[in-house]
Amino acid sequence: MSADEIIAELPHLTAEELAQVQAKLRELVAPSREIARASRINSPRLAHPEQSEDFIKQVLELAPDAKL
Numbered sequence: 060m061s062a063d064e065i066i067a068e069l070p071h072l073t074a075e076e077l078a079q080v081q082a083k084l085r086e087l088v089a090p091s092r093e094i095a096r097a098s099r100i101n102s103p104r105l106a107h108p109e110q111s112e113d114f115i116k117q118v119l120e121l122a123p124d125a126k127l
Contacts, residue, residue, distance in 0.1 A: 072080065105111055 069077070069080070105114075
């Protein structure tokens with residue numbers, strides 16, 4: 060069974076079956092084996108969005124070994 064076929068069947072499973080699938084996936088993806096996550100850029104929120112024109116966006120690219 061291909062991954063596409065498995066994914067297509069997921070909506071037809073009962074809650075109990077979905078829980079079993081989820082448990083098996085957790086078992087297979089051990090804590091030592093991380094799944095790559097999408098990068099996320101956090102941005103501060105303005106208390107007064109109308110002041111946004113007063114701010115300049117600055118993007119800094121850090122070296123891969125930079126400590127934050």
